Amino acid sequence: MSQDHEIETLFKNNRQWVAEVTREDPDFFVRTASQQTPKYLWIGCSDSRVTPNQITGLPPGQLFVHRNIANVINESDLNCMSVVDFAVRVLQVRHVIVCGHYGCAGVHAAMGDITQGPLDDWLDGVRALWDHNKGDLLKGSLETAKDRMTELNVRKQMLSLCRTPSIEHAWRHQNSLQIHGWIYGLKNGLLRSLYPDIGSISQRTRAESESSGL
Ligand code: CO
Numbered sequence: 056m057s058q059d060h061e062i063e064t065l066f067k068n069n070r071q072w073v074a075e076v077t078r079e080d081p082d083f084f085v086r087t088a089s090q091q092t093p094k095y096l097w098i099g100c101s102d103s104r105v106t107p108n109q110i111t112g113l114p115p116g117q118l119f120v121h122r123n124i125a126n127v128i129n130e131s132d133l134n135c136m137s138v139v140d141f142a143v144r145v146l147q148v149r150h151v152i153v154c155g156h157y158g159c160a161g162v163h164a165a166m167g168d169i170t171q172g173p174l175d176d177w178l179d180g181v182r183a184l185w186d187h188n189k190g191d192l193l194k195g196s197l198e199t200a201k202d203r204m205t206e207l208n209v210r211k212q213m214l215s216l217c218r219t220p221s222i223e224h225a226w227r228h229q230n231s232l233q234i235h236g237w238i239y240g241l242k243n244g245l246l247r248s249l250y251p252d253i254g255s256i257s258q259r260t261r262a263e264s265e266s267s268g269l
Pocket of ligand 1: 126159160162
């Protein structure tokens with residue numbers, strides 16, 4: 056396939072999609088252009104195989120999304136913090152889903168030494184998580200350690216999210232807001248909840264005491 060053709064395919068697909076959506080729901084674009092009212096914020100990995108709207112069956116307008124390599128949530132990341140703040144304060148989403156996925160190359164990279172360029176800094180926190188837990192995790196097979204690290208990373212990022220000012224502010228003002236920690240299986244397409252939801256400062260305190268060191 057030529058490079059031009061690779062790109063032309065996207066426009067062709069787009070026109071086809073517009074035709075299908077309009078056939079099913081003639082007012083769809085008029086309606087969704089006027090406002091968005093998503094109930095969910097999704098924070099996931101940039102991996103091309105983990106496509107949030109598709110795997111949750113949600114049409115445009117219902118899922119606010121932030122993605123980066125290894126679904127990292129860091130208070131010094133202005134991009135992520137802006138997305139979280141806008142979602143919680145302006146859009147008033149009721150759920151934030153932190154979703155990792157098995158087979159995450161970002162997590163695997165943090166478990167080894169071979170990263171380069173900006174990714175090396177980006178994965179600092181994930182690498183620290185690995186350094187802290189590798190003694191335990193390496194008692195089993197490397198495959199199991201990779202899966203367990205991916206799950207622990209969801210836990211770590213979930214707790215980081217719960218400590219951000221925007222989330223705390225929502226809880227202090229009694230806004231109903233649940234934080235979810237999920238994992239996606241590349242091999243079967245299934246989503247699974249890994250940890251109990253966190254929906255208040257007291258639940259966060261409990262979660263932190265059960266996950267010391269994260
Ligand atoms: Co990934």
